[in-house]
Amino acid sequence: MKKLLGITLGIMTALGGFVDLGQIVFTTQAGALFGYQLLWAIALGTFAIIVYMEMCGRVAVVAHEPVFATVRTRLGNRLGLATLIASNLLNLITCSAELGGVAIVIHLLTGWNERLALIGATIVLIAFVLISRFQWIERTFGLSGLLMIVFAVSAVTLHPDWHQLARGLVPGLESSGSNRGLLYAYFAVGIFSAMLMEYEVHFYSSGAIEEDWKPKDLSENFMVASLGSILGSLLTVGLLVLGALLFLPRHVFPELLSTAIFAGAYPFAQKAIVFALLGTLACITGAAVETALSGAYNVCQFYDLPWGKNLPRRSAPIYNLGWIGMFAVASIIVLTGLRPLQLVNFSIIFGMAVMPFTYYPILRAAADPKIMGKHVNTRLENVIGTALLVLIIMCALAAFPLMILTHAGQP
Amino acid sequence: MADKTNHGPAHRQRLNLKGEHHRITGAFLALPLVLLLGCGQKQASRREVQSALLKSISLASESEIFIQYLGQGRSTSNFALGHLQYLRDEITRTISDNSKLNTPPSPAPLTNALAIDNFQLRSLQQEVDASRQSSGQPSALDASAQRIREIRITLQKANSSL
Numbered sequence: 086m087k088k089l090l091g092i093t094l095g096i097m098t099a100l101g102g103f104v105d106l107g108q109i110v111f112t113t114q115a116g117a118l119f120g121y122q123l124l125w126a127i128a129l130g131t132f133a134i135i136v137y138m139e140m141c142g143r144v145a146v147v148a149h150e151p152v153f154a155t156v157r158t159r160l161g162n163r164l165g166l167a168t169l170i171a172s173n174l175l176n177l178i179t180c181s182a183e184l185g186g187v188a189i190v191i192h193l194l195t196g197w198n199e200r201l202a203l204i205g206a207t208i209v210l211i212a213f214v215l216i217s218r219f220q221w222i223e224r225t226f227g228l229s230g231l232l233m234i235v236f237a238v239s240a241v242t243l244h245p246d247w248h249q250l251a252r253g254l255v256p257g258l259e260s261s262g263s264n265r266g267l268l269y270a271y272f273a274v275g276i277f278s279a280m281l282m283e284y285e286v287h288f289y290s291s292g293a294i295e296e297d298w299k300p301k302d303l304s305e306n307f308m309v310a311s312l313g314s315i316l317g318s319l320l321t322v323g324l325l326v327l328g329a330l331l332f333l334p335r336h337v338f339p340e341l342l343s344t345a346i347f348a349g350a351y352p353f354a355q356k357a358i359v360f361a362l363l364g365t366l367a368c369i370t371g372a373a374v375e376t377a378l379s380g381a382y383n384v385c386q387f388y389d390l391p392w393g394k395n396l397p398r399r400s401a402p403i404y405n406l407g408w409i410g411m412f413a414v415a416s417i418i419v420l421t422g423l424r425p426l427q428l429v430n431f432s433i434i435f436g437m438a439v440m441p442f443t444y445y446p447i448l449r450a451a452a453d454p455k456i457m458g459k460h461v462n463t464r465l466e467n468v469i470g471t472a473l474l475v476l477i478i479m480c481a482l483a484a485f486p487l488m489i490l491t492h493a494g495q496p
Numbered sequence: 497m498a499d500k501t502n503h504g505p506a507h508r509q510r511l512n513l514k515g516e517h518h519r520i521t522g523a524f525l526a527l528p529l530v531l532l533l534g535c536g537q538k539q540a541s542r543r544e545v546q547s548a549l550l551k552s553i554s555l556a557s558e559s560e561i562f563i564q565y566l567g568q569g570r571s572t573s574n575f576a577l578g579h580l581q582y583l584r585d586e587i588t589r590t591i592s593d594n595s596k597l598n599t600p601p602s603p604a605p606l607t608n609a610l611a612i613d614n615f616q617l618r619s620l621q622q623e624v625d626a627s628r629q630s631s632g633q634p635s636a637l638d639a640s641a642q643r644i645r646e647i648r649i650t651l652q653k654a655n656s657s658l
Binding site for chain 1: 543547550551553554557558561562565569570571572573574575577578579582583586652
């Protein structure tokens with residue numbers, strides 16, 4: 086049972102990363118524009134995040150180095166600090182977008198005013214995280230996020246063409262046109278980026294230390310990283326399929342969170358809408374918590390300050406003020422009237438640009454026999470990690486030009 | 497005599513420099529104004545008009561599916577009211593974005609297509625408003641979905657004529 090509950094760290098990490106506000110809308114859009122043709126990007130992103138999640142968990146357990154301690158030691162103080170600022174800016178933007186999404190879902194569930202819902206939700210979230218131990222946070226959001234399964238069930242109920250779906254595992258654009266080619270590249274980079282969002286590895290490696298994993302738990306580390314990511318990935322495929330089956334034939338380009346939620350409940354009736362709303366609420370709230378906590382973890386790990394949800398609050402003042410501050414500033418950003426989806430579109434592409442500075446130090450640390458001992462990367466792991474890092478760098482270079490050329494993915 | 501009246505060449509040069517300075521300052525001050533006015537409306541290309549039409553088709557199609565779904569009594573009332581409001585806001589934003597597009601005097605097809613787009617979007621907005629008010633009446637919703645279908649078809653014809 087303990088092992089089963091241990092998986093919730095992987096589930097919360099992956100759902101918060103894969104099935105957050107941006108990814109829900111972005112993947113549905115990808116399906117609405119290209120059918121199943123971007124399935125390979127989801128598969129590649131899943132493989133990459135499993136590889137790096139396992140690696141950062143292993144480094145955290147063996148070397149007791151969470152991601153931002155590794156960033157500092159491998160990149161040096163200056164570049165490390167720049168990475169810290171960029172990563173936390175990204176966490177803040179993402180947290181704002183997720184809180185905005187939470188307010189939208191509460192409004193759709195209850196009819197309450199969106200601004201009041203935002204303020205209320207922020208207060209409740211701060212109170213919940215303040216009184217809960219880390220394990221309860223991950224269990225609450227990991228398990229409640231499973232309600233998102235309604236999206237996968239809806240996708241299967243609409244009878245996808247499985248043969249066509251399998252063909253989507255091979256990259257390739259069936260229709261021509263330079264703008265369509267650019268859009269295809271933009272969505273491929275965006276999906277890959279959203280699946281590798283930095284806060285996933287920040288949260289996962291910190292979580293492994295919060296849960297006090299030991300080297301003997303390393304087999305569990307691989308299982309947690311794989312199962313959580315595969316589950317998140319299947320839900321993402323569900324969103325792609327819904328976009329392809331429901332919106333592509335009708336020429337709908339979904340730009341609202343409520344449109345994607347509607348797709349998740351389309352074959353069914355009222356109860357499915359409630360399930361879809363609750364599942365979305367759980368995932369988006371989980372992502373908000375993940376980004377807020379990651380912001381605090383990053384600062385404390387970089388400056389070697391005490392951190393952790395399981396420490397007495399007074400022992401880690403910067404850490405506790407850090408995540409509370411993240412929530413507070415994020416909600417103020419949303420209250421200024423910025424639309425959550427505008428924020429998240431920017432965060433996905435900005436995240437891609439910062440990504441190499443997060444994943445390179447993880448690879449370096451995991452490949453270092455001095456700190457990893459017998460748990461150092463094998464040659465195969467190094468080759469795979471390096472190949473993926475090259476891909477990440479290529480995507481990072483292409484992200485901004487593609488965003489400009491496609492007007493942020495407008496068909 | 498000394499140049500007590502200050503009309504000598506040095507003074508004229510100073511005046512010229514001063515005039516040049518004013519012109520440069522004026523140009524700098526006018527630049528934001530020109531940019532502001534320029535940003536307000538821009539000459540639309542064929543691709544931009546097509547993109548605007550595609551967005552409107554998408555909004556009409558989405559409204560049509562959702563109102564049909566609503567007519568079948570499959571949505572909760574809070575979700576229906578909320579989603580229709582978000583759709584309405586998106587239509588309003590699109591109308592506002594379209595107003596920034598200024599078609600050149602020729603070719604005429606672009607001007608016509610944009611006019612059709614704006615007119616149909618306003619009709620769509622009215623239909624979505626009406627559906628919010630009649631969310632519990634299946635027959636009214638069916639009629640609304642039918643009218644939205646016609647809006648969508650008109651927009652599709654405008655797009656294919658480009």
